[in-house]
Structures are given as structure tokens and as C-alpha cells.
Amino acid sequence: MGLIVQKFGGSSVADADKIRNVARIITETYRKGHNVVAVLSAQGDTTDDLIAKAAEINPHASKREMDMLLSTGEQISCSLCAMAIEAMGYPVVSLTGWQAGVRTNTGYSNARIKRIETERLLSELDKKCIVIVTGFQGINRYDDVTTLGRGGSDTSAVALAAALHADxxxxxxxxxxxxxxxxxxxxxxxxxxxxxxxxxxxLATLGAQVLHNRSVEMAKRYNVNMEVISSFSGKPGTKVKEVVKNVEKTHVSGVAKDKDIARLALVGLQDTPGIAFKIFSLLAKEKVNVDIILQSIGRNDTKDISFTVHKGDKELAKRVLEDNKEYLGFDHIDVSDNIAKVSIVGAGMINNPGVAATMFEALYNAGVNINMISTSEIKVSVLVDISDTDRAVQVIHDKFFSEFGGGN
Amino acid sequence: MGLIVQKFGGSSVADADKIRNVARIITETYRKGHNVVAVLSAQGDTTDDLIAKAAEINPHASKREMDMLLSTGEQISCSLCAMAIEAMGYPVVSLTGWQAGVRTNTGYSNARIKRIETERLLSELDKKCIVIVTGFQGINRYDDVTTLGRGGSDTSAVALAAALHADxxxxxxxxxxxxxxxxxxxxxxxxxxxxxxxxxxxLATLGAQVLHNRSVEMAKRYNVNMEVISSFSGKPGTKVKEVVKNVEKTHVSGVAKDKDIARLALVGLQDTPGIAFKIFSLLAKEKVNVDIILQSIGRNDTKDISFTVHKGDKELAKRVLEDNKEYLGFDHIDVSDNIAKVSIVGAGMINNPGVAATMFEALYNAGVNINMISTSEIKVSVLVDISDTDRAVQVIHDKFFSEFGGGN
Structure with a gap:
């Protein structure tokens, strides 16, 4: 018997039947003697519908009012889920972000959770109530509604689990x-x-898209045991924790791809000190996240710097750099979004220097050309042509995971 | 220059064009130098759609969760209206019931406003912000969302006008x-x-349905000047205030009808003391509002008591009385909803005893049969067959208001 936080995404609560299914999962957990706090996203396309409504009225609406609008989506799914649980005869209460004490900073549309005031939550749990909390939202110090941006509901769930010391x-x-x-x-x-x-x-960074980074980072920081699990199959899922049992054996945990990237190359940069700092601080100021960076010697004492960004930031990044062409001193910018990133991830990798070589071998055998390489303690990423992506993932996976492959 | 509270109902904010129209009305008032607090209902059919969603999941959902669900409707219309005003270039902020400090009692789905904590509102007005407030909702002492029931947004508007001492x-x-x-x-x-x-x-009680009673009662208590006005015509509306200028001249202000009633008759009641008290306290306990009451002598030392209720309460009222047949001691209950109430209203009426007679004359001339009569200081109501309703209203109106009629 303990406290379990359960998070259900938009597709899990898309219609009345699915909401009943979620209610069933929650009440089964409750029946086993656990306290349950469930965190829900908005139903299916609700958020997109609300965004369309706003765009019709004001395509440049303030983020403050957008958050006010979008936060209704979770309030609807949560109250409906509470009604489904009521119909099953269990004590339940739905709470908005502010009722659940989720306090954030003031960054509308992409707020960070600062703390959770757990008084109301604890008093409902003391009453043996199932508590349904709206994901993706909180309130800031002006008592205005904020939303948490991408992966917000996962983050809400982990933050609640951390604050409530959930099992x-x-x-x-x-x-x-x-x-x-x-x-x-x-x-x-x-x-x-x-x-x-x-x-x-x-894996999240690399486009596996099962969990959002922010939630995993928070889970790691507060040591919250997570489990990724299906709303529909009833089978055990994957546990995410600090240390896994068979870590010594695992060289590679997974192969991921990310087609949502673009590469920019600054060609013919003057080789002056601090040039990299100048480029990437300009981009950081515009909140463009840069991933893989490669620096190479060009012709005539110049050099080239290439880097990848999220595809959605491509134009912004290009404009920022063009606007500062004189300040930075380069010849031209090359932009390509005809590329994808393929990566292997594994905590055991650092002790196995052969892992990267095995990956490159698989790609070489399949005739896949590697554009850029980036490595960290637990991953190796390569950039390949977008048309090679799926094949690259398959041959790497075969190499490490098939019984006839070389890997584990 | 002063403070004006403006309330817009569901049909006034039904789509993007109508929201822009509302934004125009609000900003025109603001441009004249007034502070503006606008109170909005949910868009068009939003509330009905949400009720249908809930019914699919749990037809007997708790009122607490229903309020949580329904309150999203106004949050959507208010944030959209704020966006429309932003697009016009004016400072604006939308506030939910709780952000606007609307504190109610705990009566979910039909809560009463207890007080308004005006701190946030005043600080936004000090900043010369247009403030858009969700109608129909507040929070109770548990910090749970409540809704105000029928006519709730009118009541929100008047309560805000009273609390802010609006002009x-x-x-x-x-x-x-x-x-x-x-x-x-x-x-x-x-x-x-x-x-x-x-x-x-x-007039509101009698089915004119322009303003809800609760809002008018509150306006009278706090002496809030009201005006009923069109969102579309741009013409001056009707002022509602404590004393009107030409009160001496006005005998009859209006003719109203209400087809939404039913009549119950308890036939063959034992003529014991306190029988009326017993009947109507039983009904009050079930929150059945009784309107016109008529008591008549029956046969054999018994009497009959007839009364009207809202059509929706007909079955409940009948069941309550049937359940107490022995306690009350009657022969049988007659129920009819084939009736309507037609009334004339006028503050000058009490000084003009001929008014009721003139009304009866008009009905007599038109061959309309009167079933029951009820009078107060400023109104005379009659019950007629439902098929006679519209004709009755027309002949009474002709009598009092046409140039060739007898009245004013």
C-alpha cells in the first residue's frame, strides 16, 4: 500500500469509452489499497481545436490569454473522468492546477513548476479520495493560469509524485x-x-518521444520511480529508475531516430577567437536549442561551423545569423533539412569502446553515408540522409539486438 | 468618466464575429474614458454540449464535478474576447470567477454570491486594463468552483457592479x-x-425573460443602475432603477405571459387547521416554488387548494403530495399543464383600482375564460387555457397601450 501517481495522455482520454477505461485503471489501483493521484491531459484534439478558435480571433494572441484558454482542456477531461469514477461508486475529486497547488514561474505557455503546495492534495488523500489533477498547468505568482509547454502533463505527474513522495x-x-x-x-x-x-x-532527446525530457530530468533529480505503461494492453511496462539491475550486461538500450531536425552550416568564417561563443550566444538569446555541433577547417584560413537545430527553429536561426553577418564575418549559410539523426543509447557504453565502431560498421555494410558524428558517455549519434533513416535504424538494431547480430 | 459593468450573454458571443462585436462595444466604452468590467457567458451552445458530454459518462454526476466542467465555458469565451480586444490594441485581462474574487456559498450548481474580494479587480482597473470576467461562476470556501444557476451571469454582473460601486x-x-x-x-x-x-x-417572474429575478433583486438591494440594451442595434435600451421619472403617469408597464407552469389541485381536503401550512412546507422542503394559490370550499365540509408550480416541478410536487396522502387527508390530485399565466405589471397600479377591471373586461370581450386570479401591489395575474395565451396578451396590450385602447 502506497501512493501512486498515474498520468494519462490525450489519446487515453479521447472519448467517453476511453475515459471509462482510464477510470477503470485508476479504480483498480485504488481497490488494491493504494492512494491514487491521476494526472490527465486534454482530450484528443481539444487543444488543437482551442488553438484554431484563438487563431480565428487573434493570430498573435498574448501567451497569457492562450494559457487561460488552453487550460480549460484539462479541466474538461478531469471533471469527466471524475464523473466516470463517481459512476463506479468511488470517492473522487478533480482539481485544477491552482487547486492542486501547482505554482509555476511566470513564463506563460512554457512555465516551469517552482513548487507544489500539497495541503489540499494531502487533505483529499487523507479522506481516501481519488484525486484527479489537470496536467500541463499551474498558476504563477500573479495567480494567473500558466501552461507548461511540451510534455507538460508528464512533468506535472512527476512533480506531483516528487512533492507527495509517491512510491x-x-x-x-x-x-x-x-x-x-x-x-x-x-x-x-x-x-x-x-x-x-x-x-x-x-532516448527522449533523440526523438523516441515516449517521455518528455523535462519529466525524466525531474524524476532523476528527485529520484521518482517512473513506469511507462500502456493504457490499453494491461501488460507491465518499462521501469525508469536511477540504476537498473542488469546494467553491466547492457551495452546498448535502444536505437532512436529524429527526422525533425535541420542542419545549418556557416561557411567561410574568419578564424577569430570566440567566434563559436558569438554564434551560439546569439542563438541562445533567441531560445534556439542547438544540438550537434561540428567545426572544421575551411580554405584560406577560414573555417566552417555546422550545427543542427529543431526543424521549427530553422528559419529563425538562419535569420538571426544573417542579421549578424558582418559581426560574425562569414561567407554564406548552407541550410539543409534533408537529414535525420540516428542514435544508439546505453548506460554500459562508456565501458565498451567497441560500441561506436560496431554501429559505424553496420552503417558501412548497408552503404549508409555518415554526415556528422556526435558522442556522449551514453550515446552515439550520427547524421544521415533522411532517405536512409529507417534503413539505418534497422541495420543498427539488427547488429545490436538480433540473435545473429554482434551486440549484447 | 466612471466605471461601467457590461454583461454579454451566450448569443452575443456565439462565434468569432460576435465576439469581435462585443470587443468593439467594450472598447468604444473604454475609449470614452470609462473603466470597463465585462462579464461574459459561455458561447452559444457550449454549456449544452458540455452537459451532453457529462450525460454520456454519468447521467447522475455530482454537482461539484458538473460545476468544474461547466465553468470552462465562460473561461473559453472570456479568453477569446480578451484576445479580440488585444487585436484592437487595448490593454485587457481575462479573469475567472476565483481570480475575480467571486466567493459563493457551497451550493453547487445553484450557488449564491456571498462577497466579492475586489483586490485583483481594482489593481487591474488601476492599471487601466479592461477586465473580462467569467460570468455564472465563483469559488466556495473549499476553493471549489461553483456555478450560480439560471440567470447566473446577470447576477455576476450586478454583484460586480455593486462591489465595485459601478456607475x-x-x-x-x-x-x-x-x-x-x-x-x-x-x-x-x-x-x-x-x-x-x-x-x-x-415582469421577470412572469416570464418576460429579459432579466433574471436574482439579478434584479440584487440590483434593487444595492441600488445598482441597470440598463437592458441590444448587442446589435446600437440604440439606447431600457434603464432599470429605483424610481422612474414618469411613475405617476404609468399605470401599466407591460404585459407578460408564462406558459411554463402547471396547476395542481388537491381535491376533497379535510378542513383541518394548518392544512395549507402542511402542504406548502412539504413542497418547500423539496425546493418546489409555488406561485399562485387558490383555496375554495368543496363539498361536504371539505375544501380544495389549487396552486401553480414551474412545469419542471410538476411530477416532483405530485409525488411529494401523493406520498403524504394520509398525513394531508385529501381525496385526489388534479394536475393540468394545459394552462398559462398572463399578467399586467405597473408601479402605478396600486393607485388605480380600475386597472384590474379593465384587464378582465378585455378578456371578457375576447371570450377568454379566467381560471384563477392573483394580484399584488404592482401586478395582476390570471390563469387562462394555454390556447388562449397569445390572444389574451394581445387584447390586454391593445386595451392598455394602443391609441384606441382604454389604458394610459
Missing amino acids: LCQIYTDVDGVYTADPRNVQGAKKLDEITFDEMLE | LCQIYTDVDGVYTADPRNVQGAKKLDEITFDEMLE
């Missing part, structure tokens, strides 16, 4: 757990029983 | 103001420039 934070989704590669595209992809926070972080 | 509370609607009768059905119906709170109260 487990279950992230219910439409997949069975974390796989060695995307099971929809890669033959032989296997579900992992356990994975470390760090591996999960790399 | 005027304008109720924008789809009619031009208060008429001497329903202009859609009665030929020659005239718009009134002014009307007293008491007359308005009687």
Missing part, C-alpha cells in the same frame, strides 16, 4: 513501454523491462 | 430593451425607456 509515477500511453527501437518501424524491436534515467533522457 | 450595469442581450409585451408576438408592443426594479421583478 511510483506511472506514465500511461498508447505504447507498451520503452523499446530498443520504434516497434512500428523496426523489425525485432524489443520492450525493455528497465532503463536508467540517463538512457531515457538520451 | 452603471449594462445587460447586453438580443433584444432592444424591456417592452410593454413580447414584441415577437404582440402587435404594437413598445420599448420602455425606464422601468422600476419592482416592475422588472414582476
Whole structure:
């Protein structure tokens, strides 16, 4: 008997039947003697519908009013879920972000949780109530509604689990757990029983899109045990924790791809000190996240700097750099979004220097050309042509995970 | 220059164009140098859509969760309206019931406003912000969302006007103001420039449905100047205030009808002391509002008591009385909803005893049979067959308001 936080995403609460299914999962957990706090996203396309409504009235609406608007989505799904649980005869109460004491900073549309005032939550749990909390939202110090941006509901769930010292934070989704590669595209992809926070972080960053980074970072910081689990299958999911049992054995946990990137190359840069600092601080000021960076010697004492950004930031990044062409001193900018990132992740990798070589070998055998390489303690990423992406993932996965491959 | 509270109903904010129209009205008032607090209802059918969603999941959902659900409707319309005002370049902020400090009792789905904590409102007005407030909702002492029931947004507007000592509370609607009768059905119906709170109260009770009683009662208690005005025509509306200028001249302000009633008759009651008390306290306990009561002598030392209730309460009232048949001691209950109430209202009526007679004469001349009569200081109501309703209203209106009629 303990406290379990369960998070259900938009597809898990998309219609009345799915809400009843969620209510069933919650009440089954409750019946086993656990306290349950459930965190819900807005139903299916609600958020998109609200965004369309706003765009019709004001395409440049303030983020403050957008948050006011969008936060209704979770309030609707939560009250409906509470009604479904009432119909099953269990004590339940739904709470908005402010009622649940979720206090954030003032960054509308992309707020960070600062603290959770748990008084109301604890008093409802003391009454043996099931508590349903709106994900993705809180209030700031002006008592204005804020939303948490991408992956917000996962973050809400982990923050609540941390604040309430929950025994487990279950992230219910439409997949069975974390796989060695995307099971929809890669033959032989296997579900992992356990994975470390760090591996999960790399996988999330790399486009595996099971959990959002922010939630995993927070779970790691507060040591919240997470589980990624299906809302529909009823099978055990993947546990995400600090240390997994068989870490010594695991060299590679998974293969991930990310097609949502673009590469910019500044060609013919004057080789002056601090040039990299200048470039990336300009981009940081515009909140453009830069991923892989490669610096190479060009012709005539110049050099080239290439880097990847999220595809959505491509134009912004280009404009920022063009606007500062004189200040930076380069010849021209090359932009390509015809590329994808393919990565392997594994906590055991650092002790196995052969892992990267094995990956490159697989790509070489398949005739996949590597554009850029980036490595960290627990991952190796390569940039390939976008048309090679799926094949690259498959051959790497075969190499590490098939019985006839070389890996584990 | 002063403070004006403006309330816009669901039909006034039904789509993007109508929201822009509301934004125009608000900003025009603001441009004249006034502070503006606007109170909005949910868009068009939003509330009905949400009720349908809830019914699919749990037809007996708790009122607490229903309020949580329904309160999102106004939050959506208010944030959208704020966005429309932002697009016009004015400073604006939307506030939910709790942000606006609307504190209610705990009566979910039909809560009463207890007080308004005006700190946030005043600070936004000090900043010269236009403030958009969700109508129909507040929070109770548990910090739970409550809704105010029928006419809730009118009540929100008047309560805010009272708390902020506003100079005027304008109720924008789809009619031009208060008429001497329903202009859609009665030929020659005239718009009134002014009307007293008491007359308005009687008209609202009698089914004129321009303003809800609760809001008028509150306006009378706190002496809030109201105006009923069209969102679309741009013409001056009807002022509702304590005393109107030409009160001496006005005998009858309007003719109203109410088809939404049912009559119950308890036939063959034992003529014991306190029988009326017993009957009506039983009904009050079930929150059945009783309107016209008529007591008559029956046969054999028994008597009959007839009364009218809202049509929706008919079955409940009947069941309560049937359940107490032995306690009350009657022969049988007669129920009819084939009736309607037609009334004339006027503050000058009490000084003109001929008014009721003139009304009865008009009905007699038209061959309309009167079932029951009820009078107060400022109104005379009769029950007629439902099929006679519209004709009764027209002949009474002709009598009092047409140039060839007898009245004013």
C-alpha cells in the first residue's frame, strides 16, 4: 500500500469509452489499497481545436490569454473522468492546477513548476479520495493560469509524485513501454523491462518521444520511480529508475531516430577567437536549442561551423545569423533539412569502446553515408540522409539486438 | 468618466464575429474614458454540449464535478474576447470567477454570491486594463468552483457592479430593451425607456425573460443602475432603477405571459387547521416554488387548494403530495399543464383600482375564460387555457397601450 501517481495522455482520454477505461485503471489501483493521484491531459484534439478558435480571433494572441484558454482542456477531461469514477461508486475529486497547488514561474505557455503546495492534495488523500489533477498547468505568482509547454502533463505527474513522495509515477500511453527501437518501424524491436534515467533522457532527446525530457530530468533529480505503461494492453511496462539491475550486461538500450531536425552550416568564417561563443550566444538569446555541433577547417584560413537545430527553429536561426553577418564575418549559410539523426543509447557504453565502431560498421555494410558524428558517455549519434533513416535504424538494431547480430 | 459593468450573454458571443462585436462595444466604452468590467457567458451552445458530454459518462454526476466542467465555458469565451480586444490594441485581462474574487456559498450548481474580494479587480482597473470576467461562476470556501444557476451571469454582473460601486450595469442581450409585451408576438408592443426594479421583478417572474429575478433583486438591494440594451442595434435600451421619472403617469408597464407552469389541485381536503401550512412546507422542503394559490370550499365540509408550480416541478410536487396522502387527508390530485399565466405589471397600479377591471373586461370581450386570479401591489395575474395565451396578451396590450385602447 502506497501512493501512486498515474498520468494519462490525450489519446487515453479521447472519448467517453476511453475515459471509462482510464477510470477503470485508476479504480483498480485504488481497490488494491493504494492512494491514487491521476494526472490527465486534454482530450484528443481539444487543444488543437482551442488553438484554431484563438487563431480565428487573434493570430498573435498574448501567451497569457492562450494559457487561460488552453487550460480549460484539462479541466474538461478531469471533471469527466471524475464523473466516470463517481459512476463506479468511488470517492473522487478533480482539481485544477491552482487547486492542486501547482505554482509555476511566470513564463506563460512554457512555465516551469517552482513548487507544489500539497495541503489540499494531502487533505483529499487523507479522506481516501481519488484525486484527479489537470496536467500541463499551474498558476504563477500573479495567480494567473500558466501552461507548461511540451510534455507538460508528464512533468506535472512527476512533480506531483516528487512533492507527495509517491512510491511510483506511472506514465500511461498508447505504447507498451520503452523499446530498443520504434516497434512500428523496426523489425525485432524489443520492450525493455528497465532503463536508467540517463538512457531515457538520451532516448527522449533523440526523438523516441515516449517521455518528455523535462519529466525524466525531474524524476532523476528527485529520484521518482517512473513506469511507462500502456493504457490499453494491461501488460507491465518499462521501469525508469536511477540504476537498473542488469546494467553491466547492457551495452546498448535502444536505437532512436529524429527526422525533425535541420542542419545549418556557416561557411567561410574568419578564424577569430570566440567566434563559436558569438554564434551560439546569439542563438541562445533567441531560445534556439542547438544540438550537434561540428567545426572544421575551411580554405584560406577560414573555417566552417555546422550545427543542427529543431526543424521549427530553422528559419529563425538562419535569420538571426544573417542579421549578424558582418559581426560574425562569414561567407554564406548552407541550410539543409534533408537529414535525420540516428542514435544508439546505453548506460554500459562508456565501458565498451567497441560500441561506436560496431554501429559505424553496420552503417558501412548497408552503404549508409555518415554526415556528422556526435558522442556522449551514453550515446552515439550520427547524421544521415533522411532517405536512409529507417534503413539505418534497422541495420543498427539488427547488429545490436538480433540473435545473429554482434551486440549484447 | 466612471466605471461601467457590461454583461454579454451566450448569443452575443456565439462565434468569432460576435465576439469581435462585443470587443468593439467594450472598447468604444473604454475609449470614452470609462473603466470597463465585462462579464461574459459561455458561447452559444457550449454549456449544452458540455452537459451532453457529462450525460454520456454519468447521467447522475455530482454537482461539484458538473460545476468544474461547466465553468470552462465562460473561461473559453472570456479568453477569446480578451484576445479580440488585444487585436484592437487595448490593454485587457481575462479573469475567472476565483481570480475575480467571486466567493459563493457551497451550493453547487445553484450557488449564491456571498462577497466579492475586489483586490485583483481594482489593481487591474488601476492599471487601466479592461477586465473580462467569467460570468455564472465563483469559488466556495473549499476553493471549489461553483456555478450560480439560471440567470447566473446577470447576477455576476450586478454583484460586480455593486462591489465595485459601478456607475452603471449594462445587460447586453438580443433584444432592444424591456417592452410593454413580447414584441415577437404582440402587435404594437413598445420599448420602455425606464422601468422600476419592482416592475422588472414582476415582469421577470412572469416570464418576460429579459432579466433574471436574482439579478434584479440584487440590483434593487444595492441600488445598482441597470440598463437592458441590444448587442446589435446600437440604440439606447431600457434603464432599470429605483424610481422612474414618469411613475405617476404609468399605470401599466407591460404585459407578460408564462406558459411554463402547471396547476395542481388537491381535491376533497379535510378542513383541518394548518392544512395549507402542511402542504406548502412539504413542497418547500423539496425546493418546489409555488406561485399562485387558490383555496375554495368543496363539498361536504371539505375544501380544495389549487396552486401553480414551474412545469419542471410538476411530477416532483405530485409525488411529494401523493406520498403524504394520509398525513394531508385529501381525496385526489388534479394536475393540468394545459394552462398559462398572463399578467399586467405597473408601479402605478396600486393607485388605480380600475386597472384590474379593465384587464378582465378585455378578456371578457375576447371570450377568454379566467381560471384563477392573483394580484399584488404592482401586478395582476390570471390563469387562462394555454390556447388562449397569445390572444389574451394581445387584447390586454391593445386595451392598455394602443391609441384606441382604454389604458394610459
